[in-house]
Amino acid sequence: MNAKSLPIVRTVADLRATVAGWRRAGETVALIPTMGYLHEGHLALVRRGRELADRAVATLFVNPTQFGPTEDLARYPRDEAGDAAKLAGAGCDLLFAPDAAEMYPPGFATSVSVGGVSQGLCGAFRPQMFGGVALVVTKLLLQALPDVAVFGEKDYQQLQVIRRFVRDLDIPVRIEGGATVREPDGLAMSSRNSYLTPVERAVAPALNRALVRAAAALGGGRDAGPVLAEARASILAAGFASVDYIDLRDAESLAPLERVAGPARLLAAAWLGKARLIDNVAVVFAPGGSES
């Protein structure tokens, strides 16, 4: 294989110069923000970006402001060379890989705080996360000024938070969600799956199985309380150490729901060894359908 190597820029000035050249040629630009250690889920977002725009820019930055003090920032997996090769193969045109000083120079003192959709779910267990995500994504959008930015639905709450602040702050970019890419046994692809031991990896698909089963029951009209309790019990019985949450929410506002009557989402986070796995599925309202 003779893969084309991917241009890498590390400064905002170089990113802007490259994008400006494309703009002068009348080309449109898609941005795909990532924290690296890329898998097929990320590459699908890059391909989607390439369908939506003439050029795709991926970003690689393990953003310290979205990690809490006891979280996995230091051990978050990293492989820039491997990522660059994968991105080149997926048709990416440019990688923006700044260091922390480029993103947060001395004296940095600004925050971006998003209410509403940031609260509850992961926001309750990782209080630092969505402020950090909103800050870094705001910066990346203003640095690259893309036409469209693509984010995975695997991080469903994150996607809704990003849609919210982009609307609230009038940032002129279209936000596009990309479907979750799964392993053949249903496990959602995630860079953090690399933390799983082989035994834990065999247990991990139980999270998605429980969500799919519960979503069918909820879509059939059952009350959330007992369905979610059964799902939680089945995740623990499979071998997960604890369940941070499993919750039925309105698909857009993420307001809690007792019953499904329109677009809804079932979301969960659970601990397996050193990995905190998250997943979510759409709940399709189909009264009289499957209630298994």
Ligand code: PAF
């Ligand atoms: O989903 C991620 O990888 C990160 O939260 C993001 C959006 C790149 C911001 O750091």
